[in-house]
Amino acid sequence: MQEMFEKLPEKFHVTNVQVATIWTNPQAPRPEDEKGISKPTDILHWITSLTYEQALALCDENLVQSQTLYGEPVIVLEESEEWAQIIAPFQASKKDTRGYPGYIPIKQLAPVTKKEWLQHQYSVVITDDAWLEEPEKGKTMQLSYLTILPYTGENDTHVYVQTPSGRQQIAKEKTAVVSGEAGFAPGSGTDIVTAMLPFIGLDYFWGGMSSFGYDCSGLAYAAHKANGYWIARDAGDQAAAGKEIAIDTIEPGDLLFFAYQEGKGTIHHVGIYQGEGKMLHSPQTGKGVEITPLQGTKYEKELCAARRYWR
Incomplete structure (x- = not known):
């Protein structure tokens, strides 16, 4: 995993919402997709509010390409008004040798440096109901399974993680800490x-x-x-x-x-x-x-x- 991070440029962006959808072009989102392009997002509400026909059109009308998780790196190729043309380097694709291409609203991304994002260890969400928390304020964002964030320490109940908004925490039983160098242990x-x-x-x-x-x-x-x-x-x-x-x-x-x-x-x-x-x-x-x-x-x-x- 560390090898993938090390290939990133010295400055890049990370996803700054629970899930950012990669759209085919800036014109693709419809009024009913507002919860998916806002900041913060409410992905669960967006998905469950779509009718069958509206959800099917995401495919049939070639509106959506992929998604990135909170903290996942993206490379911004160009910014135009409220949109960023990006590639997702952790998602290999024949569409672009550098990663999966498409468009994400600029407000859903945050600039970071390799120095601040590369750590010796990373915290990985291993359940589907983990919450990101601010130590003094409580829950801030529901995270997806397999969200990966730089690990910065822990106490008896929580692990501390680096986020685009500073240090936050996740309940320890909802995460696993993996070595940046070794990454996930190969499974059967x-x-x-x-x-x-x-x-x-x-x-x-x-x-x-x-x-x-x-x-x-x-x-x-x-x-x-x-x-x-x-x-x-x-x-x-x-x-x-x-x-x-x-x-x-x-x-x-x-x-x-x-x-x-x-x-x-x-x-x-x-x-x-x-x-x-x-x-x-x-x-x-x-x-x-x-x-x-x-x-x-x-x-x-x-x-x-x-x-x-x-x-």
């Missing part, structure tokens, strides 16, 4: 599956990269990130890397890819093989994260590839 295939079991039932959200709502490849990305593997952001890119696995030799934790035209067309979906002929996945708008059998479903017909990132 079973660990990859287990990491996402708490999110069964969580509503699908197009472009979602947080525990407020994942899309299919966002779920796969998070499952691997939690286990020390930083994979590409999108399903097509995920299918282009990793170790190729024959379909008849898949094991728990392997990624399964699905394509249109009964597996012969463009890849459009990814799931995590759970074992015993079932997969864990975030299926589509209007449905939640689920475990589903492959046999006798459309997924059995569309299954086209499997890849392994775990060791």
